[in-house]
Amino acid sequence: MDLSFSAEDIAFRDDVRAFLRDELPAELAAKVRHHKLLDKADYERWHAMLQARSWLAGTWPKAFGGAEWNAVQRHIFEEECAMANAPRIIPFGLNMLAPVLMAFGSKEQQDYYLPRILDGSDWWCQGYSEPEAGSDLASLRTTAVREGDHYIVNGQKTWTTLGQFANKIFCLVRTDASVKPQAGISFLLIDMDTPGIDIRPIVLIDGTPEVNEIFFTDVKVPAENLVGAENQGWTMAKYLLTHERTNIAGVGFAAAGLAELKRIAATERSGGRPLAENPHFAARMARVEMDLMAMATTNMRVVAAAAAGAAPGVESSMLKVKGTLIRQAINDLTRRAVGPWAMAFPSEAVEGSNLPHPGPDYAASAAPVYLNYRKISIYGGSNEIQRGIIAKTMLGL
Amino acid sequence: MDLSFSAEDIAFRDDVRAFLRDELPAELAAKVRHHKLLDKADYERWHAMLQARSWLAGTWPKAFGGAEWNAVQRHIFEEECAMANAPRIIPFGLNMLAPVLMAFGSKEQQDYYLPRILDGSDWWCQGYSEPEAGSDLASLRTTAVREGDHYIVNGQKTWTTLGQFANKIFCLVRTDASVKPQAGISFLLIDMDTPGIDIRPIVLIDGTPEVNEIFFTDVKVPAENLVGAENQGWTMAKYLLTHERTNIAGVGFAAAGLAELKRIAATERSGGRPLAENPHFAARMARVEMDLMAMATTNMRVVAAAAAGAAPGVESSMLKVKGTLIRQAINDLTRRAVGPWAMAFPSEAVEGSNLPHPGPDYAASAAPVYLNYRKISIYGGSNEIQRGIIAKTMLGL
Amino acid sequence: MDFSLTEERRMLADSLRGTLKRGADWAQLSDLGVQGALFTEAEGGFGGSGFDIAVVFEELGRAGSTEPVLEAGLAGGLLADCGEAALVEAVIDGSLRPVFAHDEPGNRYDTDLRCTATDGRLSGAKTVVIGAEGAGLLVVSARSSGGLSLFAVDPGAEGVSLRSVPSLSGGYASEITFDKAPARLIGPEGGAQPLIDQRIAAATLALCADALGAMETVREMTLDYLRTRKQFGRPIGSFQALQHRMADVVIEIEQARSAVINLAGHLHAAPAVRDRHVSATKNVVGRTASLVAEESIQLHGGIAMTEDYALAPFARRLIAVDHRFGDEDWHMERFIALGASA
């Protein structure tokens, strides 16, 4: 056993830290730290800076222009970025579509789409979920019917994160309704400018315009936009779910959130003392910190196993559940920490819109973030789905 | 709304308090308070004292020699007894068999058995559970086959509380294996002296010899010992479960346990101060006390509704779950409160037997009681069964 | 012992529920007697007991009403304590909507006040005052030569400025600053503290009853969704893991109901007894409200995250409970302190 990073890993970490310290624009980090909405240009700026450093596609094979990081390097990069409050990398093109194209796409598709992801020509979004297909994704109903050299797509996708910025969408669509649900699904690439596509924002409980519904009415998609074979879509979706779940524990986000919580608790005063010295609040923070220390090591164990070539297994589900619970516990404490300031809620969710929050700079986002991050135990396979996977793996029933 | 007792109820409560103050033998109360094992004579003594005051069969109709208390009076009596650390009334004859005999038994059975319950001639135990029939009681396998004017009983019962003191047992037995499980069950009264009955103690995790296994091998039971009609047993069992669940919330026990916990926390010292002043321990105690204050009112709401003639419904299940959780939380805190003293465990569960505990008088029972009372969320319909009942009632699915 | 509502309260609850379903505004609520129910006959109303308050606010919470009834009742109660009968009459008939401006920036849930009033002029700042936007009268706590006192301030007067943002529970929260604003002393100079304590206790009961009503609505919404939403070919309410979690939610809501009853029954007890119940009830209701909000969202799944689904404002309202009049820990500490001194 050796809990330390290797010399190479430490050198890489120092590189990442130096880059973040020197290059990450302060105004971007401040926006992230205070959970302000980033616009499309913010993300594109950060992506371009990473691409200039050859770190945008850190996990891609070198053959496709990536840095071919192993699991430890990837972990280091993600954790350092999170703790430095860097903008997140939008994963839809880079970490979700790209691995599918590399594994299942044609040479033409790879040559055309992958460079456009790296240079920012395309912003992809994900068309998986539907109103009636949430946890039960295989029940999706959006159809693609082959007509000559095109598919005609009809249906509705939902929960499309940042779809308002996207010019492309990859979709799971039903191409055969006569077989069992999983067997009739295909993976299709669609241009958002195609006639018949209608995108409508979904306002979330905290007022964030983060996700969208997308409606498809007789949308004509060239047949060459099919990835892999027809009806092979479920295989690709599963491939992504089991092989590309990145940063599932969210240790870096949790650490950044805990650091911010501690700053707030040191500033807020209760009973004439800093809130951080209130024994009950200190106990709440200590418990989550101790849990996080343990989870960080659980995460490193999985990362080390992955770096040594082990296939991720039920550990992903465990990290998903515990990771989201810890992050939500931190968000909950942050909300508690700001006390009555949480009552001021200048959000687009309620009429009155973006008036400035009356409290200290840290106060405005506490309640909205607490509310928004209830999603993390729901999406990407809800915690209930994960518990089922864990139990079934353990019990073999 | 009126949260106060009526003048009559207060007068009754004062009567009960005076009786407990004047009559409850101090040595019995001390045994109960420190969770020492009571022997058969202890229980019989207390039963006789209550019977002399006409309070043993408080809930029985006057026609059968009872006091015909309403739900409020019953609640008052049970709560005062619990808080005074009176021995519990052994319910098997008084509160479980007796209502069944009154509702389903023959005149002869009522005339013979009911007075013997009151005067202590019979100590009944309950033969319901079997090794393969726990939560799924209807799957019981003990058979009773009619042969002339007798039944021949074969099988095994388990979890028979205080069966070692009993001279009678009432059993659910299978009299028809050809119908669906619930429809082939009968209710049979059996003399424990009958040849073919073998009773073996089960030692529990805390060392208590509290429950037993009872084996029946070709046990001859007179046919007149059948209660009600053959194959009507499930109806009787359900009648008991829904109509006679007494003191299900255990508010009085919880209050007595909390009072004892507070005494311990005021005595034990931590960091140079009474443990009760440690903010974290005080918080643990406060939370359970606030929960208990609310549950006591939930309980009174159910009691008041019952006194007004309402049939108990899903509230019983809610009180069972919350009541056991609160009592277990108090037991857990008591175990924590005694600190390292819990390591000394002079119990029959481990060899070495009944050496005196080295710590203060309150310390010996803390860990054993904590362990023993894990049972209360398992028996009498486990909390999982209760949650299922609640959900099904609410959802109607 | 009787846990049933009186006939009058049941009628008020029924008519309130019916009217609120159609979306009642301030005038309609006043016509129904909502404010009258919060005042005693001596004060000009027809209620004023803990159970009157509980009945009214459970219905307002159930309907998700964002009318500032709690705030007007709190301020109106103080006006009554100060003998301002004419103003109270206007509150009860709905023509005056006052608000109590009390909390100050940086105090969290403590009330170490810094607003001062000298020679009929009040200066200082009040923070996160719910319902102040559009209020007709400000009742303001401030230190004067005699100690803590109450003052009536015209929100339109010179030296008063008000900045409002939307509030977590609906409506608006305002920052109010006073710069030598004209202020009229009401009630006993230096004698405001016990009046404030009693009326904040009543307002805390109102908030808890409101939360209880909101929880009832959320429970029904969640049960409906569990019954009707299908995944994997069956209603999600048929999945046992969800059933058991819903059962726990339902049990805790019953606990919250009992906690509200406990406080309603002890609202006019001696201060130490009253406050022990205030703190126990606020702690239990605050805990339960968070649990119900979080579990109802999780049991629903993604739909509950959207503003378009009716759960969102109720979830925010439930979370907001813990951010007014002292949170879970603040009340737990007070409960412990009151128990130790008892």
Add this chain to the structure above:
Amino acid sequence: MDFSLTEERRMLADSLRGTLKRGADWAQLSDLGVQGALFTEAEGGFGGSGFDIAVVFEELGRAGSTEPVLEAGLAGGLLADCGEAALVEAVIDGSLRPVFAHDEPGNRYDTDLRCTATDGRLSGAKTVVIGAEGAGLLVVSARSSGGLSLFAVDPGAEGVSLRSVPSLSGGYASEITFDKAPARLIGPEGGAQPLIDQRIAAATLALCADALGAMETVREMTLDYLRTRKQFGRPIGSFQALQHRMADVVIEIEQARSAVINLAGHLHAAPAVRDRHVSATKNVVGRTASLVAEESIQLHGGIAMTEDYALAPFARRLIAVDHRFGDEDWHMERFIALGASA
């Protein structure tokens, strides 16, 4: 970064597991080198790191062994610190089983010691000393003129009396009184505190690793029962509510494993860092041990309540974790204090 065991440790773990399955006694454990693994080469052993300790005790806990290995290792470690090489050699070869008598009655988890030693005579009382029954040597902490010091005391000597009762975790707990018992100063007079702190840190790691092993056994036992026990015509493990609760138990056991690794990796760090990890790990493992004991009993049902079913001693062992070397709250307070000063 490498979370796999070294070849040597894996071999030790494998042979220990095999031998323990057949029910190893003290002599067999010593022959296997169990004690040797707890000491460094400089001390005459072949291990002594945090990971050596974790490996050995995880196996002892997994098997439910009640041999007082932890206690002998703790006392032996102090002997090593005091330069008692001959005694340490005897501990390692199994011929001497010493025990450290440290905690005093009424101190709870604090160590405000009252035992005193003057002129080679020791007086006072020690409480709940696990493993003292049958021990060959007592290592006793006491105040002497120079401060806190360690003494070697013959348990059979005049003035030593010992009363034992069974212990919650198996074995025995003893009350020991010293009445001017002959005592030999070992190690630096007045210099015992840092030695004790380091060895108690190691013993806490041992206890946590033991608990981890016990949790693994309980997990397997519970999974087996869920697979095989049938009610309502199906394995109870097919009920989703039980599945999800078992999943949470399994997740928490992984947390406990990580906590043990954290402490093992920081056992020889600077005292403030070491103790922050001691407290974090003990808190997490203590919490998890209670959860695993309680949930495994509940998931089993009645059978788990019986002494005859193999779960009982493991459940008691897990509950006992929180009653030695400081409980959950005690360590949380220390974690907070160390964090505030860091």
